[in-house]
Amino acid sequence: xxxxxxxxxxxxxxxxxKFWDEGLCHTHHMEEKPIRDQVWDIRDGMYVVDMGAGCGDxxxxxxxxxxxxxxxxxxxxxxxxxxxxxxxxxxxxxxCVLSSLAISSSDNDERIDPxxxxxxxxxxxxxxxxxxxxIEWLSIPPPQLDxxxxxxxxxxxxxxxGMVKTVRKYKPKILIEIHGPNTIEQFLAIIDANYQAESLAxxxxxxxxxxxxxxxxx
Numbered sequence: 001x002x003x004x005x006x007x008x009x010x011x012x013x014x015x016x017x018k019f020w021d022e023g024l025c026h027t028h029h030m031e032e033k034p035i036r037d038q039v040w041d042i043r044d045g046m047y048v049v050d051m052g053a054g055c056g057d058x059x060x061x062x063x064x065x066x067x068x069x070x071x072x073x074x075x076x077x078x079x080x081x082x083x084x085x086x087x088x089x090x091x092x093x094x095x096c097v098l099s100s101l102a103i104s105s106s107d108n109d110e111r112i113d114p115x116x117x118x119x120x121x122x123x124x125x126x127x128x129x130x131x132x133x134x135i136e137w138l139s140i141p142p143p144q145l146d147x148x149x150x151x152x153x154x155x156x157x158x159x160x161x162g163m164v165k166t167v168r169k170y171k172p173k174i175l176i177e178i179h180g181p182n183t184i185e186q187f188l189a190i191i192d193a194n195y196q197a198e199s200l201a202x203x204x205x206x207x208x209x210x211x212x213x214x215x216x217x218x
Contacts, residue, residue, distance in 0.1 A: 003089065006057075008037045010065065017060045018089050022082055032211075034203040036061045039213055040149075040175065044068075047144045049131065049172075051103045051159060052151040054079055056086040058175075062147070063092050070095065071134070075102035075126045076114055103152065104128035105161035117153035130162025135170075145170035154179040160190040167191045174214040184212050192216070 007016045036058060042048060044066035050059045053072035062070050072087075074080040080100050087096050102110075107130065111123035135145065145166065150156050156176060167174070174195070178184050184197045191214075200211040 006060075008033070008061065008064075010037075015064050017064050018086075019057070019060065020055070020082055020086055020089065022055065032057065032204060035175070035200055035211060039200060039203060040065075040147075041173075042067050042147060046146040047071075047140065048146065049073075049135075049148045051131070051149065052153065053083050053098075054151070055082040058149050059083070059096060060086060060090060060092070063090075063095050068095065069097065071097045071099070071138075073099045073101055073103055075100055075112075075128075076124065099134075100127070101134070102126050102128040102155070103131050103134075103159045103162065104155065105158045106130060107133065117155075131159065132162055132165040135166045140170075142170050145172050148172050148174045150174065150176040154182065157182050157186055157190070160187050164191055167195075171216045174212075176212050176214060178210045178212060180208045184210065184214075188214065 002021045003018050004021045005016050006019045007014055040058065040061060042062045042065040045068045048062045048067045048070045050070055050072040053059050053074040056072065059070050059072045072083060074083050084098055087093055087098065108128050110126045110128060111120055112126050113120040113123040150159065152159055156178060176187065178187065188195050188197060194217050195214050196217050197212040197214045200213060204211055
């Protein structure tokens, strides 16, 4: 598996990090590059949650842009291992907390088919917690949670039920991919009615899914 140097620009300056060039990870990495480059506005000292971190494209970009700490969640073992290797490859272990937990509406154990992302009696065993419980356990003082990124393959509504306290306490920006049949309206109604969503369709063509930037109304 080759290593590539991934480059991006911020305000005319070029930044880079190293990335294991694994097929599906690389494809996803490049598809969402416009969002990471132009919308994922991470600045020095920020705290970030990456739900569904995959191989680490958003996690690594956040750290390279100056995030103080990234909490990255990836429940599938093979993908988690690539995420771990990518963080180590760039020597950023001190700025990234990796967890193999899934984020859901409660603390529970499930079995999920890694191909369809549906519940299955023969699927991979997955342990889940809520973001509220995890953040409370970390004792992060407000307002030190600036961004939450969510890409968890149709489970975003379940996750929303377990992150209401966190969103209302810290008021972070939220970058989310909504997978059909879920809707952004469902998500906002759960987390906080005072949040608004901006479509990112101009940055990416994601088929039946949709990408949104959610922010607290001023």
